Amino acid sequence: MSVQEVLPLGGLATGPSGQYRADHLLVADMVKPGSKVLDVGCGEGDLLQLLETRGIDGRGIELSREGVNRCVAKGLAVVQGDADTDLVNYPDDAFDYVILSQTLQATRQPRVVLENLLRIGRRAIVSFPNFGFWKMRLQLLIGGHMPRTENLPATWYDTANIHFCTIKDFVQLCDEINVKMERSVALDLYGRPVPLNLPWWVWNMFGEQAVFLLSRGGGK
Amino acid sequence: MVGVKSIPSPAISADERSHEVDHPSSQVAHFGTEQPLRLDCGVDLTPFQIAYQTYGELNADRSNAVLICHALTGDQHVANVHPVTSKPGWWETLVGPGRPIDPKHYFIICSNVIGGCMGSTGPASINPATGKVWGLDFPVITIPDMVRAQAMLIDRLGIDTLFAVVGGSMGGMQVLQWTAAYPARVFSALAIACATRHSAQNIAFHELGRQAVMADPDWHGGGYADHGIHPHRGLAVARMAAHITYLSDAALHRKFGRRMQDRELPTFSFDADFQVESYLRYQGSSFVERFDANSYLYLTRAMDYFDIAADHGGVLARAFAGIKTRFCVVSFTSDWLFPTSESRALVHALNASSARVSFAEIETDRGHDAFLLDVPEFFDISRAFLQSAGKARGLTGKKDG
Numbered sequence: 359m360s361v362q363e364v365l366p367l368g369g370l371a372t373g374p375s376g377q378y379r380a381d382h383l384l385v386a387d388m389v390k391p392g393s394k395v396l397d398v399g400c401g402e403g404d405l406l407q408l409l410e411t412r413g414i415d416g417r418g419i420e421l422s423r424e425g426v427n428r429c430v431a432k433g434l435a436v437v438q439g440d441a442d443t444d445l446v447n448y449p450d451d452a453f454d455y456v457i458l459s460q461t462l463q464a465t466r467q468p469r470v471v472l473e474n475l476l477r478i479g480r481r482a483i484v485s486f487p488n489f490g491f492w493k494m495r496l497q498l499l500i501g502g503h504m505p506r507t508e509n510l511p512a513t514w515y516d517t518a519n520i521h522f523c524t525i526k527d528f529v530q531l532c533d534e535i536n537v538k539m540e541r542s543v544a545l546d547l548y549g550r551p552v553p554l555n556l557p558w559w560v561w562n563m564f565g566e567q568a569v570f571l572l573s574r575g576g577g578k
Numbered sequence: 579m580v581g582v583k584s585i586p587s588p589a590i591s592a593d594e595r596s597h598e599v600d601h602p603s604s605q606v607a608h609f610g611t612e613q614p615l616r617l618d619c620g621v622d623l624t625p626f627q628i629a630y631q632t633y634g635e636l637n638a639d640r641s642n643a644v645l646i647c648h649a650l651t652g653d654q655h656v657a658n659v660h661p662v663t664s665k666p667g668w669w670e671t672l673v674g675p676g677r678p679i680d681p682k683h684y685f686i687i688c689s690n691v692i693g694g695c696m697g698s699t700g701p702a703s704i705n706p707a708t709g710k711v712w713g714l715d716f717p718v719i720t721i722p723d724m725v726r727a728q729a730m731l732i733d734r735l736g737i738d739t740l741f742a743v744v745g746g747s748m749g750g751m752q753v754l755q756w757t758a759a760y761p762a763r764v765f766s767a768l769a770i771a772c773a774t775r776h777s778a779q780n781i782a783f784h785e786l787g788r789q790a791v792m793a794d795p796d797w798h799g800g801g802y803a804d805h806g807i808h809p810h811r812g813l814a815v816a817r818m819a820a821h822i823t824y825l826s827d828a829a830l831h832r833k834f835g836r837r838m839q840d841r842e843l844p845t846f847s848f849d850a851d852f853q854v855e856s857y858l859r860y861q862g863s864s865f866v867e868r869f870d871a872n873s874y875l876y877l878t879r880a881m882d883y884f885d886i887a888a889d890h891g892g893v894l895a896r897a898f899a900g901i902k903t904r905f906c907v908v909s910f911t912s913d914w915l916f917p918t919s920e921s922r923a924l925v926h927a928l929n930a931s932s933a934r935v936s937f938a939e940i941e942t943d944r945g946h947d948a949f950l951l952d953v954p955e956f957f958d959i960s961r962a963f964l965q966s967a968g969k970a971r972g973l974t975g976k977k978d979g
Contacts (some may be wrong), residue, residue: 394932417934423941430906430936430959433966437907437925437937447926449895 378408380549381485381569385457388483388541388571389414393454396479398441398471399461403429406436417453419444442466445474453479460567462486462528463519473535476574481540485569488544490524490562509566525562528570536575544568599870600704602629602690602697603661604654607734615692615727618883621717625706628731629697630654630689633673634681636737641765642973643737644679644964645728646688647745647752649950650877651817651869653696656688657681662868671952672744678961683973684741689731691724691752693877695870698727702803702870712872714800719876721748721884725755729763739763741971742964746770746949747916748877751884754924757905758886758897766904766967768960771913771949773920774894774927775885780915783823784878787816791871800872813871814862821861826912826945830854887927894927901928904970905935906963908956910948936963 378386382405389395391413397406400418402425409416418436420426429436441458442465456479458471463486465471475482487510488494497505504514512519523531525544532539544552544565552561561568607628609615614624631654636643646656646669653660657667657674673679679686690698693716701716708715732740743764745753750772757767776784791797794812798805822830834854838844841851850856890896905928909921918939928935940956942948949956 417929423939426936426938427955427959427962430938430966431962433962433969435904435934435936437929437935438939439922439925439937444926447929449930452930452932 379404380545381459381567382408384543384545384551384569385459385483385485386412386414388569389455389457395455395457396448396453397457397459398445398475399458399464400429400434400436401425401459403432403434403436405457405459406434407432410434441471445471445478448474448478450477451480455479455481455483457483459483459485460487463522465521468521468523469531469535472531472537476537476572480573482537482572483569484528484572485567486523486528487567488525488562488565489522490526491566492563493547493566495563507566525558525565525568528568532570532572538573538575539570540573541571542568598662598697599695599700599702600697602654604629604631604690604697606630606697607731609730613730615723615730617717617723618720619718623692623699623717626692626699626727627697628689628692628699628727630687630731631656631658632688633657633686634684636685636735637973640737641739641741641971642684643732643735643740644684644686644742644744645732645740645756646673646679646686647728647743647749647756648688648691649745649747649749650820650881651865651874652749653694654688654690655696657686660868663864669950671950672957672960678957678964679744683968687732687735689728691877692727693719693724693873693880695873696868700870701800701872701876711803713803714872716872716876718879720880721751721755722759724880725752725759728752728756729760732763739765741973742766742768742967744768744770744960745772747772747946748881750916751776751881754886755884757901757903758889761898761901761903764903765971766906766964768906768908768963769921769924770908770956771910771916771946773916774887774897774924776881776883777920781882783820783915784882786819787878788875790815790819791875794871797871800875802871808866809871810863810866813866813869813874814859816874817865817869818858818862821858823915824945824947826914826943828912828943829945829947832943833857894923895930898928898931898933901931901933903933904963904967905933906959907935907937908949908959909937909939910944910946910953910956911939911941912943913946913948915946 386408394415397418400420406416406418419439426436426438456475462468494505544561545567546552547566552565609626611624614622652668655667657670690696693700695702701712705712743753743756750769753767753769757764791812794809796807797809837853839853839856844851886897887894907921909918925937938959
């Protein structure tokens with residue numbers, strides 16, 4: 359499967375602009391109201407809070423103790439845990455959606471994590487920073503150093519991110535483990551979706567981040 | 579000659595203590611023969627009584643009751659001066675005005691467990707059938723028995739659903755038992771430094787303590803009351819051993835190191851040369867002033883028998899199937915009695931049961947005891963959890979003003 363076959367997202371996520379991150383709004387729009395969601399790597403719970411405003415039953419896993427404490431302080435149901443080691447303990451089909459928002463690149467075994475997401479949830483929503491983004495490419499090509507952007511400000515030696523990929527790489531991985539892509543959106547530098555009528559290499563070049571709605575592939 | 583000083587006799591007489599056993603200075607709920615307590619061992623305990631304290635007021639719709647469950651050697655005096663020791667309440671760091679569990683917002687209830695020795699019926703109470711102290715004739719009790727008795731007290735107080743059940747260690751076991759046995763009666767549960775079953779290592783420590791009590795010649799096969807004495811040496815040793823398990827190596831080092839007590843050089847005796855030794859002896863001797871030896875045997879046994887999964891075909895998640903209770907589970911990094919792995923197993927089971935659960939591990943070197951100490955991060959979490967649960971229960975804004 360290639361990106362061209364991916365169905366377009368019906369309209370850009372709307373909401374009180376400025377209050378929520380563009381990718382969070384996008385993710386939230388992909389979740390059916392009333393469903394049960396697990397947010398893996400939920401940080402300080404911003405996405406979970408957004409989901410709760412839409413009547414979605416949200417749970418979270420977060421690695422950092424401070425993050426967990428902040429989430430609990432917001433009244434969210436969040437447990438301290440590690441995506442790499444703890445997901446195996448979750449039963450099959452426990453959630454309608456499992457979300458991995460801007461966390462894939464920080465996992466030790468992205469492939470195993472992705473497989474677990476689609477075992478625990480009937481669907482998975484994955485968003486990640488696109489390392490194929492033109493600014494990234496330019497920094498490495500011209501500057502000759504590991505790229506740093508506004509969203510990824512850490513230097514190479516003190517970042518939690520260990521497995522960067524491009525949109526192209528991710529699509530390849532999904533193909534390999536037989537994951538069906540139901541929807542996908544690339545967001546540009548300003549959080550706007552890259553027009554879908556453009557060829558996918560444009561996404562890979564101009565998408566600063568990408569959001570995918572995945573489900574278990576048929577066959578195989 | 580080698581100098582030997584044994585543990586001193588308690589300053590409070592057995593009479594003073596036994597007064598609290600049957601005629602506590604707190605409130606008491608009596609349950610007559612028409613309301614027996616059905617115990618897991620098959621015996622109906624009747625009549626019996628439960629001693630309890632309350633703080634704050636029950637609101638109009640009876641939705642703000644918080645039940646505090648005490649740990650092994652705790653009692654109902656959670657946030658008031660203790661009638662025997664004159665010390666502050668055992669959890670007044672967490673419970674009290676301005677604290678996370680504030681009597682301004684909640685109707686707080688804390689009862690002495692069945693089998694205890696501070697006013698609830700236990701082995702130190704008078705057996706109405708014989709007119710003598712129960713001693714080892716008292717039936718063996720379990721954590722579910724304690725909770726069943728508490729539920730009868732809650733009924734008596736006219737409360738249907740508890741806003742929260744809160745407890746640490748053995749109290750945490752009661753919290754979990756409450757949610758497993760009466761899921762609809764518990765709106766939120768705060769389970770701290772506990773587990774869904776007592777581990778082999780913990781059973782081993784308890785056996786050490788019980789054997790210390792039983793090895794004391796003053797124990798008299800559990801019938802010491804008839805002899806007018808108390809096996810305080812054995813009980814003090816049991817307490818000393820247990821106390822070590824409540825701390826951590828790091829905490830003991832920070833507090834005492836290898837420092838000497840009131841001297842520069844070792845005395846070359848078995849006197850308490852080291853500060854850590856005097857500390858433990860003090861812990862042992864002050865404990866026997868307020869606690870009954872047989873009660874210690876019964877309560878440690880109750881913890882040993884605790885295993886929620888065993889009652890549900892060995893599948894922990896089944897104990898919490900379909901539960902609506904909001905959970906917050908807290909563990910401490912240096913707790914080796916109830917390590918984080920135990921809490922994690924619970925959290926995984928709760929997740930598998932679709933329960934709404936939060937879980938946090940608090941970084942501290944203070945060991946199991948941390949749940950009783952001033953640990954701000956733990957208080958922040960407790961406060962926030964209860965506040966958000968209160969919001970969901972519609973509590974906030976009513977009395978806050």
